[in-house]
Amino acid sequence: MDLQLSGKTALVTGSTAGIGFAIAKTLAAEGAAVVVNGRKDDRVGEAVAEIRRAYPNAPVTGIAADLSSAEGVETLTNSHPDVDILINNVGFFEMHPFTEIPDEEWHKVFDLNVMSGVRLSRAYLPKMKERNWGRIIFISSESALNIPEEMVHYGVTKVAQLGLSRGVAEYTKGTGVTVNSVLPGPTKSEAVGGWLEDMVKQGKAKDVEEAGRKFVQENRPASLIQRAADVAEVADVVVFVASPRASVINGTSIRADGGVVKHIL
Ligand code: NAD
Numbered sequence: 001m002d003l004q005l006s007g008k009t010a011l012v013t014g015s016t017a018g019i020g021f022a023i024a025k026t027l028a029a030e031g032a033a034v035v036v037n038g039r040k041d042d043r044v045g046e047a048v049a050e051i052r053r054a055y056p057n058a059p060v061t062g063i064a065a066d067l068s069s070a071e072g073v074e075t076l077t078n079s080h081p082d083v084d085i086l087i088n089n090v091g092f093f094e095m096h097p098f099t100e101i102p103d104e105e106w107h108k109v110f111d112l113n114v115m116s117g118v119r120l121s122r123a124y125l126p127k128m129k130e131r132n133w134g135r136i137i138f139i140s141s142e143s144a145l146n147i148p149e150e151m152v153h154y155g156v157t158k159v160a161q162l163g164l165s166r167g168v169a170e171y172t173k174g175t176g177v178t179v180n181s182v183l184p185g186p187t188k189s190e191a192v193g194g195w196l197e198d199m200v201k202q203g204k205a206k207d208v209e210e211a212g213r214k215f216v217q218e219n220r221p222a223s224l225i226q227r228a229a230d231v232a233e234v235a236d237v238v239v240f241v242a243s244p245r246a247s248v249i250n251g252t253s254i255r256a257d258g259g260v261v262k263h264i265l
Contacts, residue, residue, distance in 0.1 A: 014090030185257030224259025
């Protein structure tokens, strides 16, 4: 299937590593002009170079901007005032018992996981509507549906993204713009990879693959795939939803979680 992404410009937030990097790389493979984002120039440069090595003709650029503040988002929108596809991927998660999470940490996780998406969607939606084509995708999580007791603050931000996504979609009625959320399950990204490598170091698994299976079987036993996903598997779903081929998918949430949420719909 030709995803018809050639000629489209796509910004993927938090894309120097993990799921975001995989999304950026897959978009580049499909011919989109990709903008990579992270906090630091060197990591942005490395990610851009890695995509160029894989796809030498891909028009990939990068911008360092810390999206946890309004100023950081403004740096990004000033340098890239218009995009066809916005993937609100950036997100932070960390295990912390609810009774020990101070206000500052709630604000920090909310600013990055939710407000970056609010600010960027507000900036890019009007031009998408003018052009009568655009895609906004929020990378939420199965944690929006299965609130993790070890990171309630994170789960709350992932629920908020679902409300935000559907709310923004209301502004696309009758246009070629769509706004959706994709909900991954446990995925071997840079952040989760760190947890899995710790399991290997502690002798709980022989390698990251086995650690991923154990992590899922012990912590997300309802998973139908019984393993952690590869970032590329999640990216494939996101890139389809970002493509012109997904024109009838709007205002909804797509689970790419290996069946970890036991809902039919
Ligand atoms: P990751 O930590 O592996 O990668 C995060 C990326 O964001 C990195 O490129 C990092 O440099 C960048 N980043 C972090 N803070 C930033 C900031 N302030 N400004 C700009 N860039 C910043 O994360 P991941 O696991 O790939 O997660 C990506 C998204 O997927 C998140 O929204 C997360 O909630 C969601 N998700 C992840 C999983 C999983 O199991 N990995 C499951 C469900 C949902």
